Amino acid sequence: MSKTPDFKPVRANAPANATDATAHAAGNAEPAGYIDDFRRAGHDTVDWIAQYLSSLGDRQVLAATKPGQLYDALPPSAPQQGESFEAILRDFDQLVMPAVTQWNHPRFFAYFACTGTTPAVLGEMLAAALNTNGLHWKTSPAVAELEQKTLDWLRQWLGLPGGESKNPWFGIVYDTASTSSMHAIVCAREMVDPEARVHGANHGNQGDLVLYTSDQAHSSIEKGAIAVGIGQKNVRKVPSDAQFRMNADALAAMVAEDKAAGKRPFCVVATIGTTSSTSVDPLPQIVDVAEKYGMWVHVDCAYAGAAAVLPEHKHILAAAERAHSLVFNAHKWLLTPIDLSAFYTRRPDILRQAFSLTPEYLKTTDDPRAHNLMDYGVPLGHRFRALKLWFVLRYFGRERIEAMVRQHIEWARRLAALVDADPRFERTAPVPFSVVCFRYKGQPGGTQGAKNEDDQRVDGQNKLIMEKVNASGRVFISGTVLNGRQVIRLAIGNLHTVWEDVQEAWDLVAKAAGEV
Numbered sequence: 001m002s003k004t005p006d007f008k009p010v011r012a013n014a015p016a017n018a019t020d021a022t023a024h025a026a027g028n029a030e031p032a033g034y035i036d037d038f039r040r041a042g043h044d045t046v047d048w049i050a051q052y053l054s055s056l057g058d059r060q061v062l063a064a065t066k067p068g069q070l071y072d073a074l075p076p077s078a079p080q081q082g083e084s085f086e087a088i089l090r091d092f093d094q095l096v097m098p099a100v101t102q103w104n105h106p107r108f109f110a111y112f113a114c115t116g117t118t119p120a121v122l123g124e125m126l127a128a129a130l131n132t133n134g135l136h137w138k139t140s141p142a143v144a145e146l147e148q149k150t151l152d153w154l155r156q157w158l159g160l161p162g163g164e165s166k167n168p169w170f171g172i173v174y175d176t177a178s179t180s181s182m183h184a185i186v187c188a189r190e191m192v193d194p195e196a197r198v199h200g201a202n203h204g205n206q207g208d209l210v211l212y213t214s215d216q217a218h219s220s221i222e223k224g225a226i227a228v229g230i231g232q233k234n235v236r237k238v239p240s241d242a243q244f245r246m247n248a249d250a251l252a253a254m255v256a257e258d259k260a261a262g263k264r265p266f267c268v269v270a271t272i273g274t275t276s277s278t279s280v281d282p283l284p285q286i287v288d289v290a291e292k293y294g295m296w297v298h299v300d301c302a303y304a305g306a307a308a309v310l311p312e313h314k315h316i317l318a319a320a321e322r323a324h325s326l327v328f329n330a331h332k333w334l335l336t337p338i339d340l341s342a343f344y345t346r347r348p349d350i351l352r353q354a355f356s357l358t359p360e361y362l363k364t365t366d367d368p369r370a371h372n373l374m375d376y377g378v379p380l381g382h383r384f385r386a387l388k389l390w391f392v393l394r395y396f397g398r399e400r401i402e403a404m405v406r407q408h409i410e411w412a413r414r415l416a417a418l419v420d421a422d423p424r425f426e427r428t429a430p431v432p433f434s435v436v437c438f439r440y441k442g443q444p445g446g447t448q449g450a451k452n453e454d455d456q457r458v459d460g461q462n463k464l465i466m467e468k469v470n471a472s473g474r475v476f477i478s479g480t481v482l483n484g485r486q487v488i489r490l491a492i493g494n495l496h497t498v499w500e501d502v503q504e505a506w507d508l509v510a511k512a513a514g515e516v
């Protein structure tokens, strides 16, 4: 985008400066000056965004508002008469902004850091302007085909098989990984028990369907099983090893045991980059077990998939080509604003069989290249989400994205070394990607009181350290629980972060540790 693009959004039948008063007959509800208003306020808004993004580091990361404060500051009912953009934007800036937690901030290190980048902002704006809905191919060929192409580009980066293989992977965009994984669970059920679509999940006396995932898996897997009617008791949490990776031998034993008890193991969800510690499940061994029992394998790499784009990290998705489905969130580490979750499967036939309400035999007139997206999931409507990802992939290109991801991983290692060098702290998990988990060890020699009380006291100190650090407004970090103990977790992942930001966060942690 270095040159001025050849892009003039002018209506063919109206000059660029036409006002709506002239373009429209009297009697419609469109406000006078509708397009002129937009042009003016649109430029102002873009200026506001540019100013915001270039000075974001000066803001507090966490909103300092009290519960109910924004709610109470807003009028009790919507206006009878329309208002000006000026009034709306002023209230946005003065009332709404103070209540915003700045996820785009370079010192946002909580959960998984992310970036809503400028090309995606423009893509979102255009998607909203078009308001095109790709429920089936004809309702908007661009939605279906640009999504297929963009996800195919991303598929290549993730190293999943494409058109060159017998089973090319098919991609579709959903809102979140939670939705993607729920669809994977429905596919898994469809593969082993197509009757369930008609009769419900646990029909007849065939034994319960059982899903396996590690005790470190994201809660969305269990939620998906709840939503699909598998039932929480049929989600078995496979124990993980000392490095928080699923124990594949334990998985094999659990599946064999359930099978012997007359149950129906049908799905395994492996996590590449768990939410707490970013551990990597042993996918090749997990696929071996699943293949023996004819189970569907779903890979949740919502966060860490971005690392697989790097040649030196490609191995994290080894054996993924033997899995059945995979989810990766572009809205985590891939520069795309919430929400855009890429769901891939090498069995789109099963996905379609599970969700299509138009029998296949009635579809003979359909061109096989014309995908009707409504047949591949719960939602009927399908917004033009892929447009922003297309902007992102084109604007940054693979080299810049690789450089960013590589840099974040290197900084995480550098931070891990700082933690290791401070005797007051211990690292609580390996650092395969850009997240560092560690804890304050606490004062030695708590000889009085039981060990449990000591643990609780130190857990409290770790929480207090986080509170103090976050209260500075300079950074935002969050914690997790590993092996039953409170730990501090720092996630790097924002485009605008520089090493000094990470260093500042660590300095604040080290200082707070001296005060608890």
Ligand SMILES: *Cc1c(COP(=O)(O)O)cnc(C)c1O
Pocket: 112, 175, 176, 177, 178, 179, 218, 220, 271, 273, 274, 275, 300, 301, 302, 303, 329, 341
């Ligand atoms: C973030 C995350 C999720 C949930 O993502 P949503 O898009 O918010 O549903 C699921 N699994 C893993 C491993 C994650 O890191």
